[in-house]
Amino acid sequence: MEIPRDLAIERRQRSGAQFSEPVERRGDWNEGSLTNVARSAWDQQQLSVLIDGNEKTVACGLGWFSIGLGLAEVLAPRTLERVLGIKHHGFLLRVMGLREIASGVGILTGRRPSGWLWARAGGDVIDIAALGMALNSDTAKPANIGLACAAVAGITVLDIRCAQELSRNNDAALSARTIEVRNSIQINCSPAAVYKFWRNFQNLPRFMGNIESVDTLSDNRSHWCVRGPAGKRIEWDAEITEEEENRLIAWHSLTGAQVENYGSVRFETAPGGRGTYVKVHLQYSPPAGIVGARVAKLFGREPQQQIHEDLHHLKQIMETGEIITTKGQPAGRARGTSWKYDQAVRRQVNSRSEYQTSAA
Amino acid sequence: MKANCWYGKKDVQVVDVSEPEILNNRDAVIKITSTAICGSDLHLYNGFVPTMEKGDILGHEFMGEVVEVGSEVHNLKAGDRVVASFPISCGKCFFCQRELFSLCENSNPNAWMAQKLFGHSPAGIYGYTHMLGGFAGGQAEYARVPFADVGTVKIPDGLSDEQVLFLSDIFPTGYMAAENCNIQPGDTIAVWGCGPVAQFAMKSAYLLGAERVIGIDRFPYRLLIAREKVGAEVLNYEECDVYDSLMEMTGGLGPDACIDAVGMEAHVPGVIGAYDRVKQSLMLESDRPHAFRQAIMACRKGGTVSVPGVYGGFDDKIPLGSLMNKGLTVKTGQTHVQRYFAPLLERIQNDDIDPSFVITHRLSLEEAPRGYEMFLNKDDDCLKVVLKP
Numbered sequence: 001m002e003i004p005r006d007l008a009i010e011r012r013q014r015s016g017a018q019f020s021e022p023v024e025r026r027g028d029w030n031e032g033s034l035t036n037v038a039r040s041a042w043d044q045q046q047l048s049v050l051i052d053g054n055e056k057t058v059a060c061g062l063g064w065f066s067i068g069l070g071l072a073e074v075l076a077p078r079t080l081e082r083v084l085g086i087k088h089h090g091f092l093l094r095v096m097g098l099r100e101i102a103s104g105v106g107i108l109t110g111r112r113p114s115g116w117l118w119a120r121a122g123g124d125v126i127d128i129a130a131l132g133m134a135l136n137s138d139t140a141k142p143a144n145i146g147l148a149c150a151a152v153a154g155i156t157v158l159d160i161r162c163a164q165e166l167s168r169n170n171d172a173a174l175s176a177r178t179i180e181v182r183n184s185i186q187i188n189c190s191p192a193a194v195y196k197f198w199r200n201f202q203n204l205p206r207f208m209g210n211i212e213s214v215d216t217l218s219d220n221r222s223h224w225c226v227r228g229p230a231g232k233r234i235e236w237d238a239e240i241t242e243e244e245e246n247r248l249i250a251w252h253s254l255t256g257a258q259v260e261n262y263g264s265v266r267f268e269t270a271p272g273g274r275g276t277y278v279k280v281h282l283q284y285s286p287p288a289g290i291v292g293a294r295v296a297k298l299f300g301r302e303p304q305q306q307i308h309e310d311l312h313h314l315k316q317i318m319e320t321g322e323i324i325t326t327k328g329q330p331a332g333r334a335r336g337t338s339w340k341y342d343q344a345v346r347r348q349v350n351s352r353s354e355y356q357t358s359a360a
Numbered sequence: 361m362k363a364n365c366w367y368g369k370k371d372v373q374v375v376d377v378s379e380p381e382i383l384n385n386r387d388a389v390i391k392i393t394s395t396a397i398c399g400s401d402l403h404l405y406n407g408f409v410p411t412m413e414k415g416d417i418l419g420h421e422f423m424g425e426v427v428e429v430g431s432e433v434h435n436l437k438a439g440d441r442v443v444a445s446f447p448i449s450c451g452k453c454f455f456c457q458r459e460l461f462s463l464c465e466n467s468n469p470n471a472w473m474a475q476k477l478f479g480h481s482p483a484g485i486y487g488y489t490h491m492l493g494g495f496a497g498g499q500a501e502y503a504r505v506p507f508a509d510v511g512t513v514k515i516p517d518g519l520s521d522e523q524v525l526f527l528s529d530i531f532p533t534g535y536m537a538a539e540n541c542n543i544q545p546g547d548t549i550a551v552w553g554c555g556p557v558a559q560f561a562m563k564s565a566y567l568l569g570a571e572r573v574i575g576i577d578r579f580p581y582r583l584l585i586a587r588e589k590v591g592a593e594v595l596n597y598e599e600c601d602v603y604d605s606l607m608e609m610t611g612g613l614g615p616d617a618c619i620d621a622v623g624m625e626a627h628v629p630g631v632i633g634a635y636d637r638v639k640q641s642l643m644l645e646s647d648r649p650h651a652f653r654q655a656i657m658a659c660r661k662g663g664t665v666s667v668p669g670v671y672g673g674f675d676d677k678i679p680l681g682s683l684m685n686k687g688l689t690v691k692t693g694q695t696h697v698q699r700y701f702a703p704l705l706e707r708i709q710n711d712d713i714d715p716s717f718v719i720t721h722r723l724s725l726e727e728a729p730r731g732y733e734m735f736l737n738k739d740d741d742c743l744k745v746v747l748k749p
Contacts, residue, residue: 188454274454309472316466319452321432322384324469324484324506329496330377332365333415341411341490345469 055165059113062159066104066120073097084148085141086134096130099123117163124156179286181303184279185311187318191267191276192246194318198265199249207313207323209306221254234258260285278314280307309344362749363417363500364728366487369407370736372418372729380496380504385432388508390442394521395422395498397731397745398446398529399555400670403624404488405732408640408647409672411473411491420446420486421528422498423521426508433509442512444505445697446529447483448495451510462694467507468493477673482694499728501749513701516709522716522746523708526560530744531715532700534560534621537668538568540691541617548572550606550615550658552651554582554594556718556744557668558621562590563713565619574609576602578627581741589717598629606658614660622651623669632677639676646673656682667692718744725749 073080074097077090103123106116131149134140187194197203201214201222212233215223226234236257242250242264250264266279282303316323326345329336337345363377380389398421403409423443429436436442449456449464456464464483468474471481473491484506487497496504505511515524534557541549549565551558554577562573575586576595583594595605606615624647627633632650639645655665656679665688683690707713720743723731731745 186454188452188457305472312471315453316450320386320450320466320507322386324448324450324467325383326469326494326496328381328383329504330361330363330380330500331413331415331417331496332363332367332373332375332377333413336378336496338413338416338490338494340413341473342470342494344472345494 055162056113058158058162059107059117059166062117062120062155062162063104063107063113065155066100066107068104070097070100070102070104073100083141083144084131084134085139085144086137087139089134092130096123096127114163114166117159117166121156121159121163124152124159127152128156179282179284179303181282181307182280183304183307183311184277185308185315186270186274186277187315188275189318191269194276194278194314195246195249195267197314197318198267207317208310209313222251224253226259236261278311280311282307361501362725363496364419364725364747365414366404366412366416366418367414370405370733372405372732374726374728377417377500379502382428382430383504384506385430386507386509387430388426388433388436388442388505388512389428389502390422390424390444390505390512391427391502392422392424392498392500392749393441394424394525395419395500395725395747395749396525396528396530397421397499397728397735397747399557399735400488400623401732402736403670403672405736406625408624409489411489413490413494416487416490416494417496417498417500418487419497419499419503420488421525421530422486422503423515423525423528424503426512427502429508435509436512436514441515442505442508443515443524443527443701444486444498444503444508445511445513445527445532445701446485446488447511447694447697448485448493448506449483449510449698450507451698456510459696459699460693461510461696461698463696470494485694499725499747501725510698513698513705515705519708520716522719523714524705525746526556526715526718527697527701527704527708529695529697530556530718531560531704531713532697533557533668533695534562535564535567535700535704536693536695537561537619537621537666538564538570540666541565541568541570541619541664542689543568543570543617545569546571547616548574548610549617549619550574550576550655551592551619551621552576552626552655553621553669554579554586555621558619559586559590559718559743560715561619561621561668562586562592566591567707567712572609574606574615579738581738582743585718585743602654603658610660614658614663616660617664617666618655618659620651620655620665620667620669624648624671626650626652636676645676647671647675649675649678653677653679656686656688659686659688661686662688664689664691666690668695719746721745723747 073093077093080093081087081089103116103120107113110116128149131145131152134145135142201216204214205211210226212225212227217223220240222238224236224238236259237254238251239254240249240251242248246267248264248266252262253260262283264281268277268279270277313323326342327337361377361379362374364372364374366372382389401418404412404418426436426438426440426442428438447462447464448467449461450466453465462483467484468481470490470493474481477491484493484495486495513527538561543549543565547570549570551562551573554575558575562575565573573592574595575583575592576597577583578596578598583596586592587594595602626648628650636645636648636650640648649671651669652667659665667690708715720741721731721734723745725747728747731747734740734742735745
């Protein structure tokens with residue numbers, strides 16, 4: 001609340017010498033009137049009520065407002081100039097309009113609108129500064145500029161509050177949400193063959209990039225070890241909860257697991273001699289806090305693509321006996337594998353070497 | 361060993377690299393005796409295909425002698441003379457088992473990348489972008505051939521390299537293009553382009569029973585080869601209106617099938633050409649699909665448009681209205697080379713065709729950069745460059 005006002009005043013005071021003469025003019029533009037407008041229109045209390053639980057809606061509104069204002073600035077800079085009583089700033093207005101449109105589009109389409117809202121808040125400050133400067137102009141219409149400043153100040157408060165709320169939610173979402181992934185793939189062999197391969201959990205690291213090892217503890221129980229960022233391991237014990245030979249395996253983590261999780265895989269006979277449809281369903285519920293955030297990062301970025309690649313590797317093993325690689329081939333550069341493009345190859349090579357050591 | 365590597369737009373260099381090794385159990389390593397520059401390599405040379413990386417070894421048309429095989433390759437041994445197919449195919453998946461080898465599911469380690477662009481990934485291809493696998497290519501002294509048990513054909517004694525080298529790509533590619541036309545006795549086939557693939561498409565159209573074949577290009581020497589060596593009628597599109605001429609030649613019916621052997625870098629005079637060029641350079645359009653547009657417009661109602669030309673992305677102003685209302689069939693795809701190994705080798709052995717007729721230049725591997733430049737600029741009447749390591 002205080003931030004925009006102070007900045008505007010500070011701005012005004014800094015360049016005060018230049019626009020301090022016409023006292024009458026300053027009367028329209030005094031501190032009191034600005035604060036009053038801002039205070040009465042955008043009371044802190046009201047704001048909280050407005051924003052609580054509605055951050056997304058408010059953000060959406062702000063996004064459209066941004067685009068609207070931006071379009072006005074880009075398409076009708078002359079009209080705006082007239083209203084504010086300034087001259088020859090059409091280009092500046094257009095640039096500011098483009099910035100408004102960019103942040104509006106960002107808020108409406110971005111996966112994380114909070115960043116764009118912070119950008120908007122920053123832009124608001126620039127706007128107020130520019131409006132302050134505009135008062136220098138001989139032809140300036142202080143009443144209109146003051147009104148514009150007040151409006152911008154209000155919007156700024158809304159931007160900041162909304163960005164704060166959304167930022168908080170982002171952090172919470174990253175560590176507390178349940179990650180759920182479903183994917184399926186066709187494999188050119190019988191359900192029995194894929195079932196048999198999968199049921200031997202020690203095979204999982206051969207095609208699942210994140211899994212370092214699965215050790216069988218008893219017929220039903222196993223110990224899972226997942227590779228985390230920065231070499232940290234996440235481990236848990238799991239138990240088979242449901243099993244139908246050649247058709248279904250379902251498991252879940254036992255109590256006390258760092259990461260609660262559930263998984264199931266179905267092996268369905270595909271029609272017309274197409275072999276097997278393998279359908280996987282995985283759920284991870286990372287706890288709050290640092291471990292949770294790490295797990296979320298591990299599975300959360302593109303979990304769908306990760307599991308899709310894992311299943312593609314399973315398909316390669318079942319159909320051709322191995323996973324094709326380009327790691328170690330020659331090239332006219334330091335490494336054969338491209339560190340720009342061959343991400344899948346790198347991941348799969350990691351899990352393959354793990355398998356080879358565990359198989360040895 | 362020496363290898364011809366890609367370093368950017370119009371920048372290929374022959375450099376020293378390590379020798380390839382067996383990386384998978386079904387690999388073979390071959391010592392290359394002959395390799396060629398393909399028209400589709402020019403798309404890479406011109407920088408129109410994304411996901412190339414500096415230092416990628418180019419080349420997907422090559423043959424040579426097996427020097428080493430992986431533990432799971434049982435039908436090859438050191439010393440065998442083989443031609444490799446440009447698509448890499450496992451032989452075991454849904455598609456390979458239906459002989460759709462270029463659609464193999466298991467040979468592209470970067471399938472996810474192609475899947476994002478195309479919806480599904482085709483097979484991996486040697487030296488042809490990381491999106492299609494990032495495999496080291498065959499413009500080198502040695503090459504690794506994955507799934508070598510499926511991806512090679514053994515060459516019997518008595519046939520020269522130049523007779524069989526093009527089994528790797530352009531002969532089967534031209535042949536499949538003609539086969540896709542479902543040629544009936546009496547048919548007229550029009551072929552856009554008179555490059556090497558087009559020459560094989562025209563020749564194959566005759567082999568498959570076409571009555572008339574019409575080749576369309578703008579380079580007199582290419583039209584001459586089409587006329588003299590293939591026996592086609594020819595049109596120079598810079599000297600005539602292609603649609604009008606084709607209608608004139610077919611009594612207004614149009615060719616029964618049209619083959620677009622040009623692909624993404626069509627040259628068109630006039631406004632449309634400028635439109636495509638501007639859009640392509642601004643990355644607003646990935647290809648310049650004018651041959652395809654023309655082929656659709658000219659094709660006989662109920663006919664077939666066959667597309668061996670390479671396209672990469674999303675294109676504009678395709679006459680879908682014509683395609684639909686004229687009841688056309690479009691057939692296309694990377695070539696299922698392995699499917700054609702045996703029948704086309706037989707054609708060569710029977711003297712039905714000698715594929716070496718397209719070769720105009722024989723260079724050493726070290727001269728590869730000059731070969732690219734020459735092929736691109738059509739210098740010295742260049743039609744096909746063969747490199748000898």
